[in-house]
Amino acid sequence: MGSTATAKIVALPMVDKHADPEPVAAEVKASAAQMSAAEIPVPEPEPIPTVSLTKVFLGLLGYVTRERMVTALLACISIGALFLFWYLGTKYRLEFYIRFKNVPTPYEVYQQLTQVGLSNKYLFNIAMSVRRILLGFMIATIIGVPLGLAIGKYQRVRDFFMPVVEIMRPIPAIAWVPMSIMLWPNNEASIVFITFIGAFFPILLNTIHGVHSLDGVLVRAARCLGASEIRLFMNVILPGSLPHIFTGLAVGMGVAWVSLIAAEMISGQFGVGYFTWEAYSLVDYPAIVLGMITIGVLGLACSGIIRMVGVLLMPWLAFAPGGRR
Secondary structure (H helix, E strand, O other), X not given: OOOOOOOOXXXXXXXXXXXXXXXXXXXXXXXXXXXXXXXXOOOOOOOOXXXXXXXXXXXXXXXXXXXXXXXXXXXXXXXXHHHHHHHHHHHOOOEEOEEOOOOXXXXXXXXXXXXXXXXXXXXHHHHHHHHHHHHHHHHHHHHHHHHHHHHHHOHHHHHHHHHHHHHHOOOOHHHHHHHHHHHOOOHHHHHHHHHHHHHHHHHHHHHHHHHHOOOHHHHHHHHHOOOOHHHXXXXXXXXXXXXXXHHHHHHHHHHHHHXXXXXXXXXXXXXXXXXXXXXXXXXXXXXXXXXXHHHHHHHHHHHHHHHHHHHHHOHHHHHOOOOOO
């Protein structure tokens, strides 16, 4: 018996040789496009992301680690112990070598804060002090850091500048008040100058120490790799000196506040130092303590900003000994 095979006939379109091939090609392309369009699934539109308060809260909660909680708890205990000592001393009027007889209570200082805390005079004094501290500190940083890098790197620059630095450095900032009044045309410029003097020398000396503490192997390796003098400064010396530079910035900020308050008490007409000294002249003890607390809070905020900037610019310190990973 023989097997029968079925033949499948496929009808092909007949193409006239004398016809124009362009319409035929266009028809074939159109049919292929229709078939491909029918086979390709249309993607569904993606839903618009929405911001949920729960997601935001969970995201913020992710930053709260056990280490940060312990740090915040210890800080609160430390500050609370200070206020508790102040409260007990003023409540029982303790007298053991130090006297709390005339010291205002925390509640009296709080009442003073509610009276003048939102007044234009108090806020204007704070704004003036912040403006002066920023100007003096910024000028000290702009001059002190490059000069410290140059003194630390080049022997001839060190020989030229260090004798003058060592002569002027022991002079306290408060001793510059009479001279600054004679040097500068107004009190505002003289106070900024005194603030600059207070911040300049800690920044300068810590920058010099940072350059001297740099590992010489890094400098020699950069030179062997063909680094120019500018690249050596920007890629090796400056990053290696940043920890000491920021230490100098933090110390300089504290000394700048001390210098600023002293200058405002002596020759100022506005500012937190002037506010505190005026309260002392009027025998307004709660205002004196309020001025002192204001100075402490402003100094803490400035130092905290410097530390935050240092953490952002030096992320590698988190892996150093004693760093927080």
